[in-house]
Amino acid sequence: xxxxxxxxxxxxxxxxxxxxxxxxxxxxxxxxxxxxxxxxxxxxxxxxxxxxxxxxxxxxxxxxxxxxxxxxxxxxxxxxxxxxxxxxxxxxxxxxxxxxxxxxxxxxxxxxxxxxxxxxxxxxxxxxxxxxxxxxxxxxx
Amino acid sequence: xxxxxxxxxxxxxxxxxxxxxxxxxxxxxxxxxxxxxxxxxxxxxxxxxxxxxxxxxxxxxxxxxxxxxxxxxxxxxxxxxxxxxxxxxxxxxxxxxxxxxxxxxxxxxxxxxx
Numbered sequence: 001x002x003x004x005x006x007x008x009x010x011x012x013x014x015x016x017x018x019x020x021x022x023x024x025x026x027x028x029x030x031x032x033x034x035x036x037x038x039x040x041x042x043x044x045x046x047x048x049x050x051x052x053x054x055x056x057x058x059x060x061x062x063x064x065x066x067x068x069x070x071x072x073x074x075x076x077x078x079x080x081x082x083x084x085x086x087x088x089x090x091x092x093x094x095x096x097x098x099x100x101x102x103x104x105x106x107x108x109x110x111x112x113x114x115x116x117x118x119x120x121x122x123x124x125x126x127x128x129x130x131x132x133x134x135x136x137x138x139x140x141x
Numbered sequence: 142x143x144x145x146x147x148x149x150x151x152x153x154x155x156x157x158x159x160x161x162x163x164x165x166x167x168x169x170x171x172x173x174x175x176x177x178x179x180x181x182x183x184x185x186x187x188x189x190x191x192x193x194x195x196x197x198x199x200x201x202x203x204x205x206x207x208x209x210x211x212x213x214x215x216x217x218x219x220x221x222x223x224x225x226x227x228x229x230x231x232x233x234x235x236x237x238x239x240x241x242x243x244x245x246x247x248x249x250x251x252x253x254x255x
Contacts, residue, residue, distance in 0.1 A: 008240025022200075025217065026192045029169050032214055033188060035172040068190035072197040 004034050004056065012066045016081030026069070034059055152232050154194045157184070159221055159229040171194065184215065195219055203228050220255045 006027050013023045034055050043049025060068075069075065080085035106113060161167065163173050173188045174197075198204045203225030206217050221229065 022196050025172040029192050029217055030189050032216060033170050058188055060189040064187040065189045068193045072193045073198040075193060
């Protein structure tokens with residue numbers, strides 16, 4: 001079935017140095033545009049498969065879209081614009097981020113961790129109370 | 142000194158998009174249809190190519206967008222900002238200047254040929 005190859009489009013846009021948010025937006029809008037074109041084709045009396053074929057041709061070839069993206073320097077990612085800065089920044093960012101991952105995981109699972117902590121505190125309290133009662137009963141005997 | 146006109150060709154899609162969006166908010170498919178309509182089908186694009194232009198205009202502050210759910214689909218609607226109106230005026234002036242120059246040249250060539 002002819003549908004836009006969104007994976008190939010994404011790969012092409014990223015290879016052209018386009019920043020991720022713009023790639024996502026472009027893919028979303030192209031997919032929506034394709035659906036509109038197919039609907040229009042069906043409304044013109046075409047079979048869905050023919051409407052899809054026509055919609056693909058109308059949307060533009062992959063290399064045409066790639067050229068259109070390449071012509072827009074404003075859409076390039078900063079790593080594409082400053083590759084040397086990126087090659088220094090990314091390793092440093094990972095060095096900072098890696099120790100933070102357990103903390104982030106803790107924050108992400110805060111309710112479970114709070115439940116476990118509550119359970120442990122309650123168990124410690126019950127045990128301490130039992131020991132206290134035992135101690136008092138021995139002392140009074 | 143003669144002014145240069147770098148936006149002469151590359152600015153045409155921008156000019157059309159800004160002009161149409163100056164009237165009302167639209168999304169990509171609607172814009173392409175409007176371009177066809179207002180230019181009498183003289184300009185037809187590979188329709189997907191308008192999105193990089195729209196995104197670049199938004200990145201430069203000439204447009205702003207908002208997402209809207211319509212019939213189970215997420216559509217991105219664009220409108221012109223004040224900065225975009227300024228850009229539209231500059232591009233339109235540039236276009237008129239170039240058009241007038243070409244008209245003059247064509248008239249001159251016609252009279253020289255007569």
